[in-house]
Amino acid sequence: MKVFLISHIADADGITPIILTNLVFSEYDYHLLEPSEVDEYMKYALENNIFDNYDYVFVTDLCFTDEVARIIDNMDLKNKMHVLDHHYSRLELNKYDFIDVIDEVNGKKESGTSLYYKYLLDNYPNDLLKRKSIETLVDLVRSGDTWEWKKTNNEMARDISTLLAYYGIDEYVRKYTKFVRENEEFYLDDIDKTIIQIDKRRMKEYIDDCKSKVIIKEIKGYKVGIIFAELYRSELGNDLAEYYEDEVDFIMIINMNRSISFRGIKQEVNLGDFAKLFNGYGHKLASGAPLPEGLKEEAIQYVLRGIK
Numbered sequence: 532m533k534v535f536l537i538s539h540i541a542d543a544d545g546i547t548p549i550i551l552t553n554l555v556f557s558e559y560d561y562h563l564l565e566p567s568e569v570d571e572y573m574k575y576a577l578e579n580n581i582f583d584n585y586d587y588v589f590v591t592d593l594c595f596t597d598e599v600a601r602i603i604d605n606m607d608l609k610n611k612m613h614v615l616d617h618h619y620s621r622l623e624l625n626k627y628d629f630i631d632v633i634d635e636v637n638g639k640k641e642s643g644t645s646l647y648y649k650y651l652l653d654n655y656p657n658d659l660l661k662r663k664s665i666e667t668l669v670d671l672v673r674s675g676d677t678w679e680w681k682k683t684n685n686e687m688a689r690d691i692s693t694l695l696a697y698y699g700i701d702e703y704v705r706k707y708t709k710f711v712r713e714n715e716e717f718y719l720d721d722i723d724k725t726i727i728q729i730d731k732r733r734m735k736e737y738i739d740d741c742k743s744k745v746i747i748k749e750i751k752g753y754k755v756g757i758i759f760a761e762l763y764r765s766e767l768g769n770d771l772a773e774y775y776e777d778e779v780d781f782i783m784i785i786n787m788n789r790s791i792s793f794r795g796i797k798q799e800v801n802l803g804d805f806a807k808l809f810n811g812y813g814h815k816l817a818s819g820a821p822l823p824e825g826l827k828e829e830a831i832q833y834v835l836r837g838i839k
């Protein structure tokens with residue numbers, strides 16, 4: 532049985548499904564993407580019959596648009612495909628049998644990894660999957676991705692993202708797949724702990740530095756704190772939203788090499804909706820959007836205009 536996994540490239544919630552796939556299926560391939568690339572990739576894969584090579588196709592922590600969903604709904608592919616996403620602004624796609632967009636269950640926030648884990652446990656249970664070590668890792672990823680760890684003060688949840696950033700995708704997958712195969716319980720080893728300590732200091736310095744660089748603008752009636760930054764997206768957004776709580780409605784992070792992110796702490800602003808203004812999508816308190824086309828070229832031209 533050969534499986535194809537399509538998942539989110541940017542964080543532990545998108546990467547951990549690779550580990551889960553490894554624990555269940557002997558043969559699999561995966562492809563990692565940004566949300567803004569999903570539609571284009573799906574169309575490419577459909578045109579080139581890529582899914583024909585697989586018995587099952589899973590899409591986790593990501594979803595395509597209704598346009599693509601409608602195409603698949605008219606194909607046999609829908610019988611071997613399952614989408615498990617938790618992004619609020621895709622809820623409408625639950626009308627398709629092969630798509631489950633679940634934001635929370637009984638007041639508990641879900642994530643791409645936790646939804647996929649439950650799906651695998653329900654449909655392909657095995658002894659590895661039932662281990663405490665993978666159950667704990669999944670819940671740490673879920674708690675980190677939904678920002679629940681802030682409320683429960685579970686710093687280990689945030690540490691998983693840190694370790695992914697340092698190890699890189701391939702080593703993260705290799706290390707924790709091996710770990711779960713060898714350990715019944717989850718714990719961080721000495722190397723993990725050292726990395727986390729160093730990173731804590733580095734992150735604090737980075738965020739403190741960003742605090743003085745926020746530019747406040749009014750956008751569509753909202754006061755938005757804008758910062759150009761590439762690192763610590765979620766922590767930075769959250770810390771700046773708290774620091775500027777009295778001055779802004781939310782924070783907009785422009786990463787010139789990746790995307791735009793919106794982060795807030797105020798329930799009355801829906802950032803999933805706000806992101807749509809920028810062709811993006813996401814959750815109420817955290818969302819993102821692609822960079823406008825031509826942005827870098829314009830920035831270069833602007834810099835060059837300054838030449839004496």
Ligand SMILES: [Mn+2]
Nearest residue numbers: 544592643676
């Ligand atoms: Mn996620």
